[in-house]
Each structure stands twice: as structure tokens, then as C-alpha cells.
Amino acid sequence: MAREQGRKVVAQNRKARHDYAVEDTYEAGLVLQGTEVKSLREGRASLVDGFVDIDRGEAWLHGVHMPEYSQGTWTNHSARRKRKLLLNRDEIDKIERKVSEKGFTIVPLSLYFLNGRAKVEIALAKGKKSWDKRHALAERQANRETEQAVGRRLKGMGD
Numbered sequence: 535m536a537r538e539q540g541r542k543v544v545a546q547n548r549k550a551r552h553d554y555a556v557e558d559t560y561e562a563g564l565v566l567q568g569t570e571v572k573s574l575r576e577g578r579a580s581l582v583d584g585f586v587d588i589d590r591g592e593a594w595l596h597g598v599h600m601p602e603y604s605q606g607t608w609t610n611h612s613a614r615r616k617r618k619l620l621l622n623r624d625e626i627d628k629i630e631r632k633v634s635e636k637g638f639t640i641v642p643l644s645l646y647f648l649n650g651r652a653k654v655e656i657a658l659a660k661g662k663k664s665w666d667k668r669h670a671l672a673e674r675q676a677n678r679e680t681e682q683a684v685g686r687r688l689k690g691m692g693d
Contacts, residue, residue, distance in 0.1 A: 541646055544577055545580060546581070550641045551643070558657065559656070559657045561654075562653065562656055578601050582599075619656070629658060639658075
């Protein structure tokens with residue numbers, strides 16, 4: 535069988551970009567069991583409740599739901615177990631310093647396969663206040679309306 539090429543997205547956490555102001559992103563490998571890989575290849579995962587914790591110099595992914603593999607046997611994995619992330623020592627130290635500052639957290643943004651290997655994109659982020667979220671929505675709506683007006687003007691249509 536030919537080796538997979540490119541990037542195949544399994545799951546995304548769209549709500550994370552709404553709830554958090556993303557400052558920096560990192561790509562990390564995942565330590566998985568065989569049935570977890572098969573479950574991911576079926577495109578089944580949820581990042582909604584996920585977060586990353588740094589414990590004794592190692593990064594761990596908590597709360598990510600990877601359902602049990604349907605054709606698995608007694609060797610099946612548990613759906614919400616913690617999974618180790620593979621990052622460079624420098625990256626872990628940098629992230630740990632930032633998280634020790636007030637207000638920073640680490641959230642998973644997407645889970646994907648890159649050239650056949652499972653990867654997770656994690657973000658160093660600060661929580662947004664509710665007025666920040668409303669402001670971002672209003673700004674996006676205003677930009678959308680101006681783009682529509684410019685498009686109508688270019689097509690020769692009136693306002």
C-alpha cells in the first residue's frame with residue numbers, strides 16, 4: 535500500500551478560536567495505541583473539551599475524545615485517556631514559562647495526519663472576555679458587509 539501524502543484533517547476545534555485569543559501555535563506528535571490510530575483514520579474524534587497540561591517536563595493532552603474502534607477487541611483503548619505529546623525540550627520549556635504567567639492556557643486547535651503520522655496543532659492562548667467576543671463578531675460582520683458592498687460596486691450593481 536502506498537504511503538499517505540499531504541495533510542488530512544480529522545478534527546478541528548473551531549470554538550477555541552472564538553473563546554481564546556491565540557498567541558502562538560505549535561505542531562506536536564501524538565503517542566497513540568493501534569486502535570486509536572484506526573479510529574482516527576475513520577475520521578472520528580472530538581477536541582471540544584481538550585486541553586494540554588505540562589507535568590514533570592512532559593506535555594499531556596487531556597479530555598480529547600477518540601471513540602473506541604468498532605472492530606477492536608479487548609485491546610481497545612479508553613476513549614478519554616490522557617495522551618503524551620511529542621515536542622522538543624525547548625518548545626516545552628518555552629510553553630511552560632508562558633503558562634506560568636497569568637491567563638495563558640494551552641488548547642488543541644486541530645488533529646490531523648501529516649504524511650501518515652498523527653499530529654495535533656496546539657495553541658498558547660489567553661481567554662477572551664465576553665465583550666471581546668462580541669467585538670470580534672461585530673468586526674467580522676462589518677468586514678463582510680464592506681466586502682459585499684465592494685463586490686456589488688465592481689459588478690456594476692447599485693447599493
